[in-house]
Amino acid sequence: MIYVEGLSKHFSKGKGLFDLNFEVKKGEVFGYIGPNGAGKSTTIRHLMGFIKPDRGQSSINGMDCWNNAARIQHQTGYLPGEIVFLEGMSGLGFLSLLQKMRKQESTRRRDELIERFQLDVKTPIRKMSKGMKQKVGIIAAFMHDPQVLILDEPTSGLDPLMQRVFIDLILEEKQNNKTILMSSHSFQEIERTCDSAGIIKDGKLVALEDMHLLRSVQRRVFEVKVKSEYDMEHILRSSLDTEVKGPRTVHVTVQGNDQEFVQMLSRCEVQHIDTRPQDLEDIFMHYYDRREVGK
Numbered sequence: 502m503i504y505v506e507g508l509s510k511h512f513s514k515g516k517g518l519f520d521l522n523f524e525v526k527k528g529e530v531f532g533y534i535g536p537n538g539a540g541k542s543t544t545i546r547h548l549m550g551f552i553k554p555d556r557g558q559s560s561i562n563g564m565d566c567w568n569n570a571a572r573i574q575h576q577t578g579y580l581p582g583e584i585v586f587l588e589g590m591s592g593l594g595f596l597s598l599l600q601k602m603r604k605q606e607s608t609r610r611r612d613e614l615i616e617r618f619q620l621d622v623k624t625p626i627r628k629m630s631k632g633m634k635q636k637v638g639i640i641a642a643f644m645h646d647p648q649v650l651i652l653d654e655p656t657s658g659l660d661p662l663m664q665r666v667f668i669d670l671i672l673e674e675k676q677n678n679k680t681i682l683m684s685s686h687s688f689q690e691i692e693r694t695c696d697s698a699g700i701i702k703d704g705k706l707v708a709l710e711d712m713h714l715l716r717s718v719q720r721r722v723f724e725v726k727v728k729s730e731y732d733m734e735h736i737l738r739s740s741l742d743t744e745v746k747g748p749r750t751v752h753v754t755v756q757g758n759d760q761e762f763v764q765m766l767s768r769c770e771v772q773h774i775d776t777r778p779q780d781l782e783d784i785f786m787h788y789y790d791r792r793e794v795g796k
């Protein structure tokens with residue numbers, strides 16, 4: 502459904518996109534992840550036909566994105582990374598205007614989404630918080646029930662409850678056989694929703710994997726505080742990846758060896774245990790390391 506073939510764009514200072522190749526099949530959700538400035542939005546802007554590539558091409562549903570930009574923009578559900586709104590409008594005014602432009606008569610889907618995201622649409626957009634504006638953008642992208650959705654960091658600015666509502670919406674749309682590409686900084690979000698993911702760095706696709714493999718490289722760090730020095734020694738003597746963090750407190754990094762970790766804990770008197778979500782940078786770094794070693 503979405504094809505990117507040899508897509509290249511050269512900006513100044515060696516920035517841009519370099520020979521990107523990937524495909525998102527109909528009914529698939531594709532996560533596009535990478536650090537700041539990697540080229541995610543630039544790829545997405547090519548897909549929406551806003552930028553002409555220097556080399557290569559991208560297409561959606563058989564239509565070249567640059568040559569059919571108007572049709573692509575009309576048909577695709579698009580959420581830009583930074584939404585620009587018209588001055589002096591309320592949320593409802595903006596959504597209604599979009600509907601008129603799309604000649605969409607039914608307001609059922611729009612109102613259902615407004616309800617789901619608990620958006621006060623009467624508020625003037627200029628008075629809206631970042632999260633509220635993001636909700637307007639999400640509703641605008643989904644309300645005409647497009648077959649293809651291209652979403653640039655859709656959960657940015659949303660609180661955890663609304664992130665959950667968004668993830669449920671994506672899972673529902675996946676059931677409806679929609680094709681979705683979304684960029685994100687959040688591995689958790691991608692993990693919960695996507696079938697496959699592309700990792701981009703410095704304009705190059707460094708990994709294109711199904712989620713199963715990416716899950717297997719995810720590591721978790723546990724902070725464990727035990728009751729006695731004896732227990733502490735027991736942990737440090739094990740083959741687990743450990744780092745002492747304070748009196749009787751240790752960080753244990755677990756990746757694929759959960760069983761060993763659980764067994765070790767069962768032999769100790771644990772006073773406190775906590776885990777922190779691993780940040781994406783950490784996953785990338787580890788992933789690259791592995792690739793280097795495994796080459």
Ligand SMILES: Nc1ncnc2c1ncn2[C@@H]1O[C@H](COP(=O)(O)OP(=O)(O)OP(=O)(O)O)[C@@H](O)[C@H]1O
Nearest residue numbers: 512513516517535536537538539540541542543544
């Ligand atoms: N029109 C342009 N002219 C010159 N350089 C550009 C242009 N557009 C983007 N860039 C550069 O290309 C690189 C990729 O930018 P892009 O916005 O695609 O990154 P991103 O992965 O979406 O980052 P973020 O996560 O911060 O949104 C950046 O270094 C950016 O400064």
